[in-house]
Amino acid sequence: MTVPTNMHGISTNVMNENGLLLSDVSVASGAYAFLSLINHSCAPNVVRFSKEGEGIMTLFALRPIKKGMQIFDNYGSHHAMEDYSSRQSSLKFQYKFTCVCEACVDKWPTYVQLNMMPTKDLPVKICQKKKSVLNQHAIRQLQNGDVCTALNIYKDLCVLCEQFDKYAPCVELCDCQEALKQCFMIFEGFRTFGSDDVIEWTEITTKTFNGPEIGALNKFFFPQEV
Numbered sequence: 001m002t003v004p005t006n007m008h009g010i011s012t013n014v015m016n017e018n019g020l021l022l023s024d025v026s027v028a029s030g031a032y033a034f035l036s037l038i039n040h041s042c043a044p045n046v047v048r049f050s051k052e053g054e055g056i057m058t059l060f061a062l063r064p065i066k067k068g069m070q071i072f073d074n075y076g077s078h079h080a081m082e083d084y085s086s087r088q089s090s091l092k093f094q095y096k097f098t099c100v101c102e103a104c105v106d107k108w109p110t111y112v113q114l115n116m117m118p119t120k121d122l123p124v125k126i127c128q129k130k131k132s133v134l135n136q137h138a139i140r141q142l143q144n145g146d147v148c149t150a151l152n153i154y155k156d157l158c159v160l161c162e163q164f165d166k167y168a169p170c171v172e173l174c175d176c177q178e179a180l181k182q183c184f185m186i187f188e189g190f191r192t193f194g195s196d197d198v199i200e201w202t203e204i205t206t207k208t209f210n211g212p213e214i215g216a217l218n219k220f221f222f223p224q225e226v
């Protein structure tokens, strides 16, 4: 029981044959003492980040985390993707708990359901900013794993996620969170379709946690208030 509920999967991101970036091809699993203390939410406020071949797991904020607030990871059941009863039964089956996260207590709709509901009265300025940052071209570029696009828009996406958070659940927040997660996938590194290169694992030391772009991400994501 300890292993399936406490180990964390280490995955690599791959592209499919059409050149679209897919995620989560499991390549290993590891025991992370600190991470295994973090509880689940179907509307998590962090996302796990692990550069290919390093095994170091870092958490990045997806939602505002004020001092004293609890950090919530996602164990695989997300409110945008799965409805309430499906999430409850899969979490109960694998992790043996009844989820009482805000998405479950308040019965947040899935992304598809949100799309069918009347649009929320959101500030026009923020919605316009979202439309310009996350335009069709940017979405396509992220799907194609374009590093420049990810670097160009991830800070704007962080700000948008923060601004939309008070209106959660809403389509706009889901879109921005998904795009932000896509940026992280690109920063993690990915394999192109058909690649059979062996992943070279570096020794896990603090020295390996020094990629320039990760340093920049950290600076942005962990301001003093968090």
Ligand SMILES: [Zn+2]
Binding pocket: 041, 042, 043, 087, 099, 100, 101, 102, 103, 104, 105
């Ligand atoms: Zn839940």
